Amino acid sequence: GDIxxxxxxxxxxxxxxxSASDIIGAAGNLVGRSLFDFVSRNDRAAIRSAMxxxxxxGAYSDPKRLTAQFQLLRVRRAAASAEVTFKPxxxxxxxxxxxxxxEAFAKVRxxxxxxxxxxxxxxxxxxxxxxxxxxxxxxxxxxxxxxxxTPLNAIMGFADAMRAETFGPLGHDKYxxxxxxxxxxxxxxxxxIATVLDxxxxxxxxxxxxxxxxxxxTVITECAxxxxxxxxxxGLDLTVSIEPDLPETMIDARAVRQILINxxxxxxxxxxxxxIALSVSEKCGALDFVVRDTGxxxxxxxxxxxxxxxxxxxxNGVRGTEGTGLGLSLAFxxxxxxxxxxxxxxxxxxxxxxxxxxxxxxxxxxxxANDATPFAANRSISDVQSQLDRVNAFRRExxxxx
Numbered sequence: 001g002d003i004x005x006x007x008x009x010x011x012x013x014x015x016x017x018x019s020a021s022d023i024i025g026a027a028g029n030l031v032g033r034s035l036f037d038f039v040s041r042n043d044r045a046a047i048r049s050a051m052x053x054x055x056x057x058g059a060y061s062d063p064k065r066l067t068a069q070f071q072l073l074r075v076r077r078a079a080a081s082a083e084v085t086f087k088p089x090x091x092x093x094x095x096x097x098x099x100x101x102x103e104a105f106a107k108v109r110x111x112x113x114x115x116x117x118x119x120x121x122x123x124x125x126x127x128x129x130x131x132x133x134x135x136x137x138x139x140x141x142x143x144x145x146x147x148x149x150t151p152l153n154a155i156m157g158f159a160d161a162m163r164a165e166t167f168g169p170l171g172h173d174k175y176x177x178x179x180x181x182x183x184x185x186x187x188x189x190x191x192x193i194a195t196v197l198d199x200x201x202x203x204x205x206x207x208x209x210x211x212x213x214x215x216x217x218t219v220i221t222e223c224a225x226x227x228x229x230x231x232x233x234x235g236l237d238l239t240v241s242i243e244p245d246l247p248e249t250m251i252d253a254r255a256v257r258q259i260l261i262n263x264x265x266x267x268x269x270x271x272x273x274x275x276i277a278l279s280v281s282e283k284c285g286a287l288d289f290v291v292r293d294t295g296x297x298x299x300x301x302x303x304x305x306x307x308x309x310x311x312x313x314x315x316n317g318v319r320g321t322e323g324t325g326l327g328l329s330l331a332f333x334x335x336x337x338x339x340x341x342x343x344x345x346x347x348x349x350x351x352x353x354x355x356x357x358x359x360x361x362x363x364x365x366x367x368x369a370n371d372a373t374p375f376a377a378n379r380s381i382s383d384v385q386s387q388l389d390r391v392n393a394f395r396r397e398x399x400x401x402x
Contacts, residue, residue, distance in 0.1 A: 002105070003098035006089070009055050011035045014093065023105055025075035035096065040079065043070035047084065054086035054094055069101065080105065090333070152186050152193075159183035209338055211250040213362065216287055217242040219256050220280045226257075227264040231276055234268050241279035249287060250361040255334045256289070259342065262327040263291040263354045270352070271295030282360065289356040298346040331356075 003023060006015040011034045020030055024038055039047050050068040057065075063085075072082040081101040086094045162170060162179035170176055224240045231238040260278070267276045274294030281288050335342035340358035 002100070003096075005035070005096045005098070007035055007094050007096055009051065009092050009094060011051070023074070023080070024072070025077050038073045040071035040073055043068070046070060050084070050086050051094060054088050055092075072098070090336075152190055156183055156186040156190075159186065209252040209255050209334075211252045211338075211361075213248050214251050214253060215246065215248055216251060216256075216280050216289070216358075217246050219251070219253050219260070220278060220289070222253075223257055223260040223264060224278055226261060227268065230265070230268050234271070235273065236268060236271055237275035239275060239277045241277065241281075243279075243281040246280065246282055246287070247360050248362070249358070251358070252338060255338055256356075256358075259331045259334050259356055260289060260291065262331045263356070266328060267291055267293035267295065267352070267354075274351075285360050287358045287360060289358070291354045292351065294351040297348040297350050297352055299348050303344060303346060 002017075003020045004017045005013055005020065007013050013031055013033050013035060016030050024030070036044055036047070046068040047070055050066055053062075053065045066087070067083060067085045069081070069083050072080040074080060082098050083101050084096050084098045086096055089095050159179050159182040161167065163176065163183060165176075170179070220240060220242055224238060228238050264276065264278065271293045272295065276294075277290070277292040279288075279290045279292075281290075332342050335356055338358060339361075340356060342354065342356050344352060344354045346352040
């Protein structure tokens, strides 16, 4: 009987539970309307304040400041006394839970409960099939990925055979060059398919991280080995620095590798001459993974747009390499999912520095081994994110004292 809605930070409704139309009495779809259309004028400032606080401070802030009480305006019905609580869910969106503070929702709630009891078998079936949008999207992306990889593997296999001239000479040097290009393009498309699939999983809560106690220096070494050939081909020096005696920490090596490889690939893409530096160090209870380059850099306008998909900031690299921004968007998402933070600073003409900070953690207290729900990873990392906030506060205090 309550109302659950996904809204943009300006209040426009993106998704809303079907109970909203029954409670508000509005005919038709509420998607595209503004939440403020149904809030009394005197209460709009309180709603706006709670929304701004949720957007700026996150879901693990003061719960009281994430909540506001207001009069819910309804069509041809008396206004209802209600309470709304906001929660940020990324990409400029908030989740809103609107609850009744009186009896205005009671009749709707009773009617919906009765209807649910009558249709429980069908409802249980539908929640596990195509009526669940998140499952539909995840399944569709998985199927699409599989279907695209099958012909791509064949294309790359044939290109390999032609490059090696397994069945005899091709007859012209141009054909061998074309085979190299076919294989390189196929490999790039394969990586892009994997990135799209991971991004879709992360946005629908299906991407699960699996942190285990490990050595962060090993991940750095692996990432350097994977990107070194690409850097040397571009004529760039790649330097690696690993602070001695780094503490072991709970880490999902695959997720961290994805973050660092995306950052390193971008560094190669936008650096014409000079070097790329990859390092990891520990300070004040947190690990800093840093990627620095001497590339073209970015101004403040471009920096403010980073993390969005397909934005106009993802221009061609210095060697004509094209990009969509999906890799960097995934890096930001994975950093947050892992309980860390990714920050990028840059100066035009001087290069870019990307810093992925992760709190040192010897265990994940409260992680349920048998919890298989899609958001299990998010819940188990919430206290790690809080620890990172404390680490950053401690760093600021030390800096101001110095």
